[in-house]
Amino acid sequence: MAVFELQDVHKTYKMGSETVRALDGVGLAIEPGDFAAILGPSGSGKSTLMHVLGFMDRPSSGQIWFEGKEVSRISRDRQAWYRANRIGFVFQTFNLLPRLSVVDNVLLPVSYSREKMPDKRERAMSALERVGMAHRADHVPNQLSGGERQRVSIARALINKPSIILADEPTGALDSKNVEKILALFEELVDEGQTFVMVTHDNEVAAHTRRIVRMRDGQIEEDLRR
Numbered sequence: 001m002a003v004f005e006l007q008d009v010h011k012t013y014k015m016g017s018e019t020v021r022a023l024d025g026v027g028l029a030i031e032p033g034d035f036a037a038i039l040g041p042s043g044s045g046k047s048t049l050m051h052v053l054g055f056m057d058r059p060s061s062g063q064i065w066f067e068g069k070e071v072s073r074i075s076r077d078r079q080a081w082y083r084a085n086r087i088g089f090v091f092q093t094f095n096l097l098p099r100l101s102v103v104d105n106v107l108l109p110v111s112y113s114r115e116k117m118p119d120k121r122e123r124a125m126s127a128l129e130r131v132g133m134a135h136r137a138d139h140v141p142n143q144l145s146g147g148e149r150q151r152v153s154i155a156r157a158l159i160n161k162p163s164i165i166l167a168d169e170p171t172g173a174l175d176s177k178n179v180e181k182i183l184a185l186f187e188e189l190v191d192e193g194q195t196f197v198m199v200t201h202d203n204e205v206a207a208h209t210r211r212i213v214r215m216r217d218g219q220i221e222e223d224l225r226r
C-alpha cells in the first residue's frame with residue numbers, strides 16, 4: 001500500500017483578483033521505502049506540496065490517500081493528529097525552540113500528541129543516539145553548530161516512528177561538509193526502511209536519492225526512479 005497517493009490535487013490561492021495555482025493537477029504515489037527528491041524552480045509548488053503532504057494545508061480540490069485512507073477533507077483536529085503522530089518534519093532552519101534543551105526539543109512532537117508515551121525520555125535519548133547527539137542532550141540549540149542542530153531536528157522527526165519524513169531544503173543552511181554528513185545519515189535511515197521525501201535546489205543533493213520528481217508551474221513535469 002502506498003504511503004501517499006495523490007490524484008489531480010489542486011491548491012489555489014486567491015490574491016485579490018488574481019488566482020495563484022500553486023498546485024495544478026498533481027498526481028503522485030509515494031511508496032514505502034521511497035527516497036525521493038523534489039526539484040523545480042522557485043515558485044513551482046514544492047513547498048506547497050510538502051505542506052499538503054504534511055497535513056499542514058488542505059488541497060483546494062483533488063484526492064489524497066494516506067496509507068489507504070482518504071484524507072483530503074478531514075477535520076483540522078484529525079490533521080493535527082496525523083502531523084503529531086505519523087509525519088516527521090525536517091526544516092531548512094531547523095525550527096528548534098531556543099529555550100528548550102536538546103532532549104526537550106526532540107520531545108516536542110510528543111507534547112503535541114494526545115497519545116501517552118511512558119518511555120518518552122528513553123525514546124528521545126535513543127533518537128539522539130541514532131543521530132550521534134546524545135552527548136548534547138542537555139545543551140540548548142545555540143550551543144550547537146548548524147550541522148548538530150540539524151541532527152537534533154532529525155532526531156525530533158524520528159521520535160514518533162513516522163510513516164514518512166518530509167524535509168524542505170534540509171541541507172540549504174549547511175556548509176558542504178555538514179551536507180555530506182546529513183546526507184549520509186538520511187541514506188542510513190532509508191537503508192533501515194524509512195520513507196523519505198525532500199525538497200532541494202541542489203542537483204548534487206538530489207543525486208543521493210533514488211527518485212527525482214521535477215515540478216514546474218504547480219505540475220509534475222518528470223518523475224524518474226533509479
Ligand SMILES: Nc1ncnc2c1ncn2[C@@H]1O[C@H](COP(=O)(O)OP(=O)(O)OP(=O)(O)O)[C@@H](O)[C@H]1O
Nearest residue numbers: 013015020021022041042043044045046047048049
Ligand atoms: N500562502 C500563500 N498565499 C498566496 N500565494 C502563495 C502562498 N503560498 C505559496 N504561494 C504561491 O504559490 C506558488 C508556489 O509556492 P511554493 O512556496 O510552493 O514554491 P516553491 O517551489 O517552494 O518555491 P521556493 O523554491 O522558492 O521555495 C508561488 O507562486 C507562491 O507565490
Ligand SMILES: [Mg+2]
Nearest residue numbers: 046047048168
Ligand atoms: Mg519552497
